[in-house]
Amino acid sequence: MVAxxxxxxxxxxxxxxWRSGDDPAMFELVSSANVACGFHAGDPLxxxxxxxxxxxxxxxxxxHPGYRDLAGFGRRALDxxxxxxGAxxxxxxxxxxxxARVAGTRVRYVKAHGALYHRLADDPAAATGFAAAIAAYDAGLWVLGGAGSAIxxxxxxxxxxxxxxxxxxxxVGADGRLIPRGEPGAVLTEPAAVTARAVELARGGDVDSICLHGDTPGAAVLARAVRRALEDAGIEIRSFA
Incomplete structure (x- = not known):
């Protein structure tokens, strides 16, 4: 069986x-896209x-919903x-x-962004409100998040x-959590380190999806290297959704 x-x-x-990242290049390389919905980034066009x-x-x-925080790119914790x-x-x-519907397709899953993502990992009440809102909208949607989290x-x-x-x-720190942005080692940009981690994650069997960030410096180069490394390792890239 192919992994x-x-x-x-x-x-x-x-x-x-204001332009962020190289979306045309990244869409060619990934199997799932977490698209900003206008609150932390993005606009109708x-x-x-x-x-x-x-x-x-x-x-x-x-x-890819986030806090209503364009100025802080959704990375500031809001109360x-x-x-x-949920609303x-x-x-x-x-x-x-x-x-999506106008174009003849549908949203398949939901992944929270930034500070909201981290809150949903630890706050059961917030996670319950988030999940209940998704289920009320469409119970067929997937949720993407951290294993063992509140969400x-x-x-x-x-x-x-x-x-x-x-x-x-x-x-990732010794506690298994992401190192906060701004601290040393928080963002990895060396292709060898990123590809090695991607293959390790894929082979470990503990995750269903590997995330890359479109605003990471050299994101398209990293994504291309990750995809090649996974395919060379005999791992098929396919969306969970």
């Missing part, structure tokens, strides 16, 4: 005149362009209530899914399929 792994990336993060790229390259389309998190999720998910438990309780995620371009 498989999903390769996902945070994409669609441009906003107005960028969402429409991202949907078109996903269709063109056969990439599974995922919603939003579980109800507010803002539906708002963002609905926006991307509308763009994994909440997704299961809401009857949602859950995919476990690991990170190829982020450093």
């Amino acid at each position: 498989t792994i999903d390769l996902n990336c945070d994409l669609g993060e441009s906003f107005g005149a 960028t969402m429409r362009e991202s949907v078109a790229l996903a269709i063109r390259h056969g990439v599974a389309l995922g919603a 939003a209530s579980p109800d507010e998190i 803002e999720l539906v708002y963002q998910l609905g926006a991307l899914d509308a763009a 994994a438990t909440a997704a299961d309780a809401s009857g949602l399929a859950f995919a476990r995620e690991g990170f190829a371009d982020r450093g």
Whole structure:
């Protein structure tokens, strides 16, 4: 049996005149795209362009909602209530899914962004609100997040399929958590280190999806190297969704 792994990336993060990453190149290399929905990044035109790229390259389309924090790129912790998190999720998910439906496709999964992602790993109340909102919108959607996290438990309780995620371009501390951005070793940009970690994650069997970040310096070069290394290792790249 051929081993498989999903390769996902945070994409669609441009906003107005501000451009982020090389989306056309990245969509050619990944199997799932976490597309920003307008709160931490992205805008209607960028969402429409991202949907078109996903269709063109056969990439599974995922919603990537975050805190309402354009200035901080969704990486600042905000004191939003579980109800507010759920309501803002539906708002963002609905926006991307509308763009997808117009183009003849659908959103397949949801992955939280930035500070919201980290909160959902540890806050059961916030995770429950997030998962309940997804289930109310479409119980057929997958949730992508960390194994053993609060959102994994909440997704299961809401009857949602859950995919476990690991990170190829982020450093991990002794406690198993991502090293906070801004600290030494938080972001990995050396191709050899990133590809070695990706192959290790894929072979370990503990994750269903490997994440690369579209705003990491040299993201397309890293993604191309990761894809080649996985294929050379006999691992098929295929979306969990």
